Amino acid sequence: MKYIDEFNDPALARRLLEDIHATVTRPWTMMEVCGGQTHSIIRHGIDQLLPGAVELIHGPGCPVCVTPLEMIDKALEIASRPGVVFCSFGDMLRVPGSERDLFRVKGAGGDVRVVYSPLDALDIARRHPEKEVVFFGVGFETTAPANAMAVHEARRHGIRNFSVLISHVRVPPAIEAIMKAPHCRVQAFLAAGHVCSVMGTAEYPGLAERHKVPVVVTGFEPLDILEGVRRAVHQLERGEHRVENAYPRAVREAGNPAARRMLQEVFEVTDRAWRGIGVIPGSGWRLSRAFREYDAEHRFSVTELTARESEVCRSGEVLQGLIKPNECAAFGTTCTPRNPLGATMVSSEGACAAYHLYRRLDRPAGTTGGTTAGSTEREATSVG
Template sequence: MKYLDEFSDPELARRLFDDIHATVTRPWALMEVCGGQTHSIIRHGIDQLLPEGIELIHGPGCPVCVTPLDTIDKALEIASRPDVIFCSFGDMLRVPGSGRDLFKVKSEGGDVRVVYSPLDALRIAQQNPDRQVVFFGIGFETTAPPNAMTVYQAKKLGIANFSLLVSHVRVPPAIDAIMNSPDCRVQAFLAAGHVCTVMGLGEYPELAERHRVPIVVTGFEPLDILEGIRRAVRQLEAGEHTVENAYPRAVQAEGSPAAQAMLADVFEVTDRAWRGIGMIPASGWRLSPAYRQYDAEYRFSVTGMHTEESTECRSGEVLQGLIKPHECEAFGTTCTPRNPLGATMVSSEGACAAYYLYRRLATPDAAGTAGTREGVTSLG
């Protein structure tokens, strides 16, 4: 296949569904790690078209959603300062902190700017030498290399008024933490293809072997996801637990050595708190000592901030796969995209946003086919 629309071909999807139906003999629970995969699954009704008993559990694969509340509050504190130009991708501006968000800071006079690359923020720093310019660096292994490169360039060019507020997290330790949870029901993982384009497959075989779970690396289009599910189900039915690459057009086993070298130079692995989940050992990055002068937390002395999560928002349970978004009492009532209680409702990759956007408020019917509720879409 050469064109993107071919990865949504209903006839090819039907064949994959038929294969999955013919293979399954018992219930299985699979977790898709990436929020982009979650949106594709819900948008196309993939979970409702699977055999009865096959459950897709939505994992903590949205970097906006897992950015902890105290980090958001640090961003708000820094962005409120008159000498600061605070730069961020647009999806962070609506994420609620303890009492406001970056849009609110902007409306109060803060210089908050949406950029499309961390290098845009570096250019702003060059153009405004009398101002401090901060870029909000969040994300999984996919966005970490360009952020690392930007800090590397800042040091190389001697741009002293640029800094990075870091909230980078790593997928393999999160998978390990999920499997170690006493409430875990996950029996197989659909791993995020874009993460593996950077980091390769090297960290996954040990996880698959130790936890005895299949891990299938998949893409984000409907046929990508269905092929990942098909392979995972075949392994489960056969009692196998290996790592498979179902996204070879983008993922190589070794990943990107150049990106990995940049990460190793600029960042160091650290424990990291995940919003709604808690501290996961060795699950994040921070700037290494050689680049510590570009760390916004230290530059603006906000390292000691601590906050409490809302008791009304159950996004932590959603991120852990313990509940579906519509099972939260606040979903669609006191929590909406216009007035979100948590990041999972406002992020473009959040599970709550996917359920709200595609009006997935009903469960599948007994035949396992997509419902007819307005707003539900399905393949074929």
């Protein structure tokens, strides 16, 4: 297959669905880890086309959503200071902190700029040596190599007025934490293909073996996801728990060696807090000692800043797959994309945003907003 349209072919989708329906003999629950996959699932109604026995629940696959509140507040504090140019990808500007967001900082006179690459921020620092330029480095393993490259280039060229506020997280430790949670229902994972394109698949066999769960590396188009589900269902029905690569056009076992070398040189593994989940050991990166001078947290002395999460927003439960977005009492009422309570409603990859955008507004029958009653009513929709 060479063209995107071929990954949306309804005839091929029906064949995959027929195989899944013919294979399933008992209930199975699987989690997609990537927010991009979540949006594709909801947009195309894939969860509604699957057999009623197969439930897809949404994991912590949106990097904007899992960035902790205290890190957002640190960004706001730094961006508000005179002489600072604060650079970020656009999806971070409306993520609410304790009292405001980056748009409000910009509206109050802060020099907040949207960039498309950390190297754009580095170029601003090169052209404006009188300013302190900070890039907000958020993301999973996918965006980390470019951020590492920006720091590497800053040191190589002697650009001292550049720093990075790092909030990078790693997927395998999050999967480990989900499986160890007391109320975990996950029996298989659809792993994020873009993460594996960088890091490879070496960390997943151990996870699959320890927790007896199939892990299928999956892409983002409808047929990618259906093929991932199909392979996971076949493993579950046979009692297997292997790692399978259903995204070979982008993923190799070793990942991207050059990107991994850059990460190893610039970053070191650290414990990291995930919004709504808490601290997961070894789940993040920070700048290594050799590059610590480019760490914005230390440069601007905001390392001790703390914050308290909203008691109304239940995004933490959404991110852990404990509830669906429309099972939260605030969903679509006091929490909307225009007035979000949490990052899962703001981010372009957030599960709450996906449910609101594609009109999954009704609360599942039998829920009160406080408990999980399973998947939503399945309707006849079409892929393609």
